[in-house]
Amino acid sequence: MKTTPLSLALAACFLSSGAQAATDAELLARIDRLAAELEAVKAELRSVKAQATPPAPITTTAATTPAATVPVPAAPGAYAQTASASGANPTSLFGYGEVNYNRPFRNSSDTRMDVRRAVIGVTHQASERTRIVGEFEFEHAVASATDSGEVEVEQLYVEHRLNDNVGLKGGLFLIPLGTLNLSHEPLSYYGVERNFVETAIIPTTWREVGLSTFGVTDEGLRWDVGLTSGFDLNKWDKTSDEGRTEGPLAAIHQEGSQARGHDLSVYAxxxxxxxxxxxxGGGVFSGKASHKVNDPSTANAGVYAPGARVTLWDTHARWTPGKWDLAALYARGSISDTDQLNVQLAGGTPVPKSFFGWYTQAAYRLWENGEYKLSPFxxxxxxxxxxTYAAMPAGLEIDPLRTEKVLTAGANFQVGGNVVLKADVQRFVVDRSRDRLNLGLGYQF
Known part of the structure; x- marks a missing residue:
């Protein structure tokens, strides 16, 4: 039994009364004093409890002002978190944007300032276990028939949790390969521009229409598998250099826009x-890409490679000991059955048999003061x-491209948790005309 000042007082009182044979009047007086002290102790306890308990939040219903929430980008198998208020179904906004400056060293007249992208998203918690997500992107400030800007649906899906560890998703969603596809907001990566491996080899942001199931185990293993639309090799344009400069998959991705669906793809x-x-982590994506098309209206006027299959895989790691942030990634892709196709494309841009890329990166949180953080990288x-390219008949051989090497050095200057200023210099080994200075401003909420 725990001894308290009150119990000691009571014991002392009764021992004293027994020793001195106190009168009834004295005992009643002592009891009154003890009762008064007990009430004082209770009052003090109530005061301490009131100070330790925060005031109850003021909540509103969805019919008036929806509860504001900030979604957390979900890694494979993770659930985006939203807050509910008094059982309401909250609708929340999120978004991010980038404004960049690029100045080539060898041709300064080609300096550009660009509203690279502005993204706005909506998340609606339809029920305790079901949410609806829409994300819409505007690129290069102006979109019209004569401008290079684009307006696109980046994501549009419904997600349902079967339990705390397993969920289902259907619609247009991002493919969880690499590190940038699921987490590509400006504060999520170093440098003004997204790295080349996760743009030219792994498309970013890469989305497909389909169904997936995902989850997480108690041991920290997140998994995600799905059946989706894939690439369309009929979109390859031999008169365009996009397949080499932007990447082979960037030239044939469908983005959920009237996507051909005869050949489906799988990923894990x-x-x-x-x-x-x-x-x-790591992942693999694979699917046929011909869709049994032999249509003169396609970009290649009837080119048909029935066995063509696109396969892409990656492996990556990130370690953040102390103030360091270390990362590495390797990705490799292939397009099979392209020999006959490249014969028909002779004289234009051929389809590669294989393509790859890797990077290593190191950043260090050099200075931090309140909401400000400076991280060189x-x-x-x-x-x-x-x-590599598929074997071709004599006289039509295709030489492989040279492997580009890029060194990027710069710093991210973070202002609070939602704004970042960036600066870096990039040096290229093969195409030195691309050497440049980059400055950027990014935000997210």
Missing amino acids: ALDWRGTPGLAV VRHERFNTGA
């Missing part, structure tokens, strides 16, 4: 985060959008 991704500060990349 794993991500382990069982040790604090360490994330290791350096990144080394190698990538090749045409590493």
Whole structure:
């Protein structure tokens, strides 16, 4: 039994009364004093409890002002978190944007300032286990028939949790390969521009229409598997250099726009985060890309490669010990059955048999003061959008492209948790005309 000042007082009172044979009047007086002290103790306890308990939040119903929430980008198998208020179904907004400045060293007249992208998203918690997500992107400030800007639906899907560890998703969603597809907001990566491996080899942001199931285990293993639309090789344009400069998959992705669906694709991704500060993962995506099309209205006027299959895989790791942020990624893709196709494309841009890229990156939180953080970084990349080509008849042989090497060095200056200023210099080994200075402003909410 725990001894308290009150119990000691009571014991002393009764011992004293027994020793001195106190009168009834004295006992009653002592009881009155003890009762008064007890009430004082109770009052003090109520005061302490009131100070320790925060005031109850003021909530509103969905019919008046929806509760504001900030969605958390979900890694493979993770659920985006939303807050509910008094059982209401909240609708929340999120978004991000980038304004960039690019100044080439060798041709300063080609300096550009660009509203690279502005994204707005809506998340609606339809029920305790079901949410609806829409994300819409505006690129290059102006979109019209004569401008290079675009307006596109980046995501549009419904997600339902079967339980705390497993969920289902259907609609237009991002494919969980690489590190940038699921987390590509400006504060999520170093440098003004997204790295070349995760743009030219792994498309970013890469979305498909389909169904997926995902989850997470108690050991920190996140998994995500799905059946989706895939690439359309009929979109390859031999008169365009896009397949080499932007990447082969960027030239044939469908983005959920009247996507051909005869040939479906499958993917699987794993991500382990069982040790604090360490994330290791990888994934694979594969599917046929001909869709049995032999239509003169297609870009290649009837080109048909019935066995063509696109396969892409990656492996990546990130480690954040102390103030360091270390990352590495390798990705490799292939397009099969392209020999006859490239014969028909002779004289134009051929379709590669394989393409690859990798990078290593190191950043360090050099200075931090309140809401300000300065993190210098350096990144080394190698990538090749045409590493090998299928065997061709004599006289039509295709030489592989040279592997580009890029060194990027700069810093991110973070202002609070939602704004970042960026600066870096990029040096290229093969195409030195691309050497440049980049400045950027980014935000997210």
